[in-house]
Amino acid sequence: MATERYNPRETEPRWQSYWSDKKIFETDNDDPREKYYVLEMFPYPSGRIHMGHVRNYTMGDVVARFKRAKGFNVLHPMGWDAFGMPAENAAMQNNTHPKAWTYENIATMRDQLKSMGLSLDWSREFATCDVDYYHRQQMLFLDFLDKDLVYRKESKVNWDPVDQTVLANEQVIDGCGWRSGAPVEQRNLTQWFFKITDFSQDLLDELDNLDGWPEKVRLMQRNWIGRSEGLRIHFEFADAASVESETLEVFTTRPDTLYGASFMAVAAEHPLALKAAETNPELAAFIDECRKLGTSVAALETAEKKGIATGFKVKHPLVEGEELPIYVANFILMDYGTGAIFGCPAHDQRDLDFARTYGLPVKPVVLPKGEDAASFEIDTTANTDDGVLFNSEFLDGLSIDEAKDAVADKLENITVGGVAQGMRQVNFRLRDWGISRQRYWGCPIPVVHCDDCGVVPVKATDLPIELPDDINFDKPGNPLDRHPTWRAVACPSCGKPAKRETDTMDTFVDSSWYFARFTDPKADTPTTPQVASDWLPVDQYIGGIEHAILHLLYSRFFARAMGVAGHLNADEPFKGLFTQGMVTHETYKADDGKWISPAELRFEEEGGSRKAYLLDGGSEVKIGGIEKMSKSKRNTVDPTDILETYGADTARWFMLSDTPPERDLEWTAAGADGAFRFVQRIYRLFAEFKSQGLDPNAAIPATLDGQALELRKLAHKTVSLIEQDIEKLGFNRAVARVYELVNLMAKVKLNDKSDDAIKAVFAEALSYLAILINPMIPHLAEECWIMLGNETSLSNTDWPQFDPALLVENEILMPVQINGKKRAELTIPADADQKSIEDAVMKLDAVQNALNGGTPKKLIIVPKRIINVVV
């Protein structure tokens, strides 16, 4: 029978308008139903959506639509992470305005997203570059300032001398600016910092409770926060007269190795180093060199452990008369611990390298198992393994942990200069978050610099501080700095002429609280606290693994800081987190080494292998590896092309099929064709039913058998299974289950002679099928639903209730193993007792033959699973 083909180009826009006109996906904050907040990481408006977006937003949409059908009040918003450097770069290259460029991109991408048929509440949409949004971000900043969660300090930054701007670490490539290519300098600038370290312990502890997060991400955050327990030790100066303070303070996680100490080392920026440099030109030059070298990866890998003696010495706290020389060393970081260490070369590789270079003593104090105390020596590898203390007086014979405690106990009870010489301390790797950026296209930091009053916050009533539109990018640097009038302002405190802060906030600030703003995006305050607290945490957050640390950690900090400032009451921003894999594609390379886009090629099957030829000219190109879609490798596929050729449902179906969502998904043309064919196949199933004039609401007889029973059981089972799959985000499994149901339905050939039972069961299966596929391919589902004679939208239709009785099997086919190998099968009633199963097993030929007249050593019957006869 000929049926018309499904035409997504006509159908999809029609349903999109329907959903939009009826405001179906707009969410009411006062809805009494249980809430469910599903969110995908909002996009940066770079210009066009890419396949990664399609995958991300499809997954979120499946969850949103499913939860809607399950009766939740679902919040599923969308917005734009719209501040950032690309807009400024575009402005410089194309002579456009960052604002115009950004909003144009948003318009394009909004249309693209809308053509995907996502169940988004567009009424809550905002961009972080909307004055309305960054106004509230400035309010947050002032509140944080008030709550002592923001401060200013001088710190080292990556400075690009050509572009005259600070660069983030990620923007420094091999020690050079990513745009200018100029060697990056370390500069000291006064920057604003958020006190994320106030929450170090809590951010670490609460990871244990985030059981809806991937273990991998939790681990990455644990490592990033980097908690270590140790001892802070005051070393008394041997010649106290020469320095101002009486002690040099260090942090160590290995106080057990104190008897192995042979030198002290301080960072180049350490006050003691600067003090010593005053009278030591050689040292001053060395400090300068350290500063220039910076801390780039490349520099670190090649840099040798170098240092210069300060001439100062400290007394060993436990060895009478022993003195340790103090060096300034290039491998000591000023911003970890106290910026000073004691060096124990035998048990720390860096210390060992340093000691070998400068001929310092290397005295082992931990003896590894199986080594002899008399002969154990350290050569070029420091010993960091477990062992027993020796050469260490009162510590001898103790384990490392015992010795750590023993040293801590001892030093805590010695006072030097009025304080305990040792103090147990916890140290974190996590640093405060520097948010100042010397850029135009970001949220202005709402403070004023007054010659008399210093740094003065802008009055809340004077907010927002808006970015000026009349700027130019004809020179590098921050255009706000050279704006003719914008900077000039009266001091909020004394009223005298003062200057605005021209730094803007890191764009990560913008994305650290947008999920809270979505709960009440038009509020005059950053949030309406009660509303935000009701919606948060986000139940399911979905995005890329690349944000495992920064964005997700910053957001966790913001949830806490906003809690302190009274803007919301939620321990964590994201209850469930899912990190999806990338979208990849084959790569193609011409003989001259140039990457070729798949759109420029045709493919042929030759002798079992695929070959690729240029459409233009026909020469063969090499098929290369499968890699992340990227412009540089030219292996991208534009979602717009796919949406126009195949429709949104096909793209969505492809994204969900086959590959588990956390893994990388390879986009292939063949796969897209396959997805399209399946969309058509489902349509035909419904169209043929309709064309036969069958009753979609026929009553199902009380008793069924044969194919009707089989189909009805599978339909109900599929409802149950897909429900579980979607709950666990196992979209690929859900897709496989749809195929199974459709395959069975396709086997049922309905015609005039079909009995009423199968017709009725088929009709029920069709209506279930429409609901089941709705979260995944909603346009087709709606269309099919209408073909069944329904008048309401599937978007307002509940998930079906499966009948549990239909999931129970009366008879079970159990495999029978003999000595662990499958040798027979046995069909047993589900309620068979142990004895009758045993009897049946013993009667089997295979079992009789194996036993050869004897009795089994063991008979294992796992109910409803398996039988194993051990002979």
Place this chain on the structure above:
RNA sequence: GCCCCCUUGGUGAAAUUGGUAAACACAGCGGACUUAAAAUCCGUAGCCUUCGGGCUUGCCAGUUCAAGUCUGGCAGGGGGCACCA
């Protein structure tokens, strides 16, 4: 250097969490329909085999009646952090 993850047919994968390995799909092969093609439908399909069966989840051991799943070791691939004292 430290920490973590992954490895199943030609390919993407599934496996009720220790219980019939390979569901489902893609690609393939055979067939039907067609003047032909597309589309569609039916069938087939891990490997070896002397047709009895044997082997099979990167490799080697172990635990168990039973291992893709648990334990130990090895190999390959990927990721995170990285002078963090």
